[in-house]
Amino acid sequence: MQKVTMKDVAKLAGVSTSTVSRVVSDDDRISQDTKEKVLEVMEKLNYYPNSAARSLANKETEIIGLVMPSYEEDIFINPFFQEVLKGVSSITSKNSFDILIATNHEGEDDLDVLKRIVQTQRVDGLILTRSKKDDEGIKYSKEHNIPFVLIGSCLEYDDIPAVDNDNKQAAYNLTSLLINKGRRKIAFISGEINSIVTLKRYKGYLNALQEHDIEVNDDYFISDEFLEESGYKLMSELLKLNDKPDAIVCADDLICVGVLKRIKESKKYNVPEDIMLASFNNTILAKYSNPTITSVDINSVQLGKKASKKLINNLNKKSKSDNSKEILDYKIIKRDSTLLNNE
């Protein structure tokens, strides 16, 4: 691997390195002639600017860090994140940014990763996906003035740049849908209990019950992780109850397919006749499972797009950053898991 530097280009073009630099960064203060000449030489020598040197000099990496919460061990398996990534990528590519996937190195916890990639200046800014209660990553980023955008919500601060859906309202509507189908014994199966999205969806679920004068049964709220296995496991618990639920709201499709699997294996209950299922995120799983699952389309790709747009905007204008919160639409996609034959 050769390594052509600015010096080489400068020498061959008969100009100084500053001139070459100006051509690279498309500076105005340069004559058309020299510009063309330099470009020609760059082409000829197959010159690419060294990004480390650039970053060192101008303090910009043109890289965005995507931070995945590691409390979901199988984060890389949940289609939700892939869709977010798709959205992010579509925007970064238009703005000449690359994406760094931040993952824990050995011995690091979540906050460590964040600190590392930010403090070592590997990235210009961060996109945080999902937040916890008293989220350390958010706190740290905020206190240290690190440019970031949150996909999700934060209870502690009001003025952080974020993109989210109205998960509470969505959960309310989703639960109401089940209630309107005549269900009264509705369980809520969630992932990580301290995740804000869980809390919000749980709250919406509770609101719906209360509004319809349905007594809240503590046995009906159980949580584990955002995993298929968690859904499977938790559903086993529910099936042990004397008073089994007749409908379940899942906080995530991945959980929901686990729940569904467990119900099928019981051979005693059918979806939706005996137990209705409703879920969140409307990933490809909900669309193709058997039966298909009613799920809230939270527009994951759009979440990724909006978040990265906001971040890049904030990075560009060095003035004060846009700390507003954007709420995207959601849509309940009704499918067979809540559809009775006689309807």
Place this chain on the structure above:
Amino acid sequence: MQKVTMKDVAKLAGVSTSTVSRVVSDDDRISQDTKEKVLEVMEKLNYYPNSAARSLANKETEIIGLVMPSYEEDIFINPFFQEVLKGVSSITSKNSFDILIATNHEGEDDLDVLKRIVQTQRVDGLILTRSKKDDEGIKYSKEHNIPFVLIGSCLEYDDIPAVDNDNKQAAYNLTSLLINKGRRKIAFISGEINSIVTLKRYKGYLNALQEHDIEVNDDYFISDEFLEESGYKLMSELLKLNDKPDAIVCADDLICVGVLKRIKESKKYNVPEDIMLASFNNTILAKYSNPTITSVDINSVQLGKKASKKLINNLNKKSKSDNSKEILDYKIIKRDSTLLNNE
């Protein structure tokens, strides 16, 4: 955002920057005492080495580039890649590497991205996922001595570091399975026709037919992209034939669910009774679709793991690189799409 440098640490610790540097890189030639003293100061000042400066000085980024083929527009939606990413990430995290997702900037084609991230020295090496016939990326990487590992195979070169399954054999076995179930009119629906994985799987399919003296029907080989919509569209074509297939081999689960969707919509044919389905990659889709789909488990996570291990090994030992090809096991997971009731 503060910026503590080595200088600051050195000054406060009463040593030179080289000493600090040695502590950072865990150099032996240093006394325990000073080491501890420096570490203390680093801690106190919350020092992180600037990665651009490091890269510039030692020519290493500790970043691996993951190159996605953009001919699959929805690459970010195929669970296969997420599983590969999961595998890669599990290894990089143990070796203190980060992952850069390489995506096309505006106006760039696939080769451009590769050139850019390599030549600007954003990454130390590449993992290429899937290859085409006469793949320019592979050719370029090989000719320019860029450290890389291919997930997949390459027809043109024999000595490139790669990890793959025996896709031909797998396709042969998968097709034979259908033949053994009594099917004779077997179609093959594939993604990008120039992708090596498609070609290999097609070849295995052909071999199986020939070996069983089944005439090859040209109408039964159609291809588009590795997308759900492609499967849907192509299945529509097949349903127009007078002589419709009684079984279909799909080159990818995502395609297969599209195929399945189309068959269901026809309301005339059932899977597996009228048409059997068999597919590849054994993603979560195959497991949860209705009916569940027989699919070849190619061990995607393991592909990602092995590939990144090999790459990192090659990066570490500066001697000659390991250009061997590793073939991983596969396993046909039999599910309902090939299972008749009377079995």
Place this chain on the structure above:
DNA sequence: TTGTACGCGTTATCAA
């Protein structure tokens, strides 16, 4: 075991 001094390849400042 430690420090000095220079180089890594670029951008930025200042002067011309």
Place this chain on the structure above:
DNA sequence: TTGATAACGCGTACAA
């Protein structure tokens, strides 16, 4: 519009 020259923060011969 251009060119010296000095940063940028770190690694590393080399010397001590």
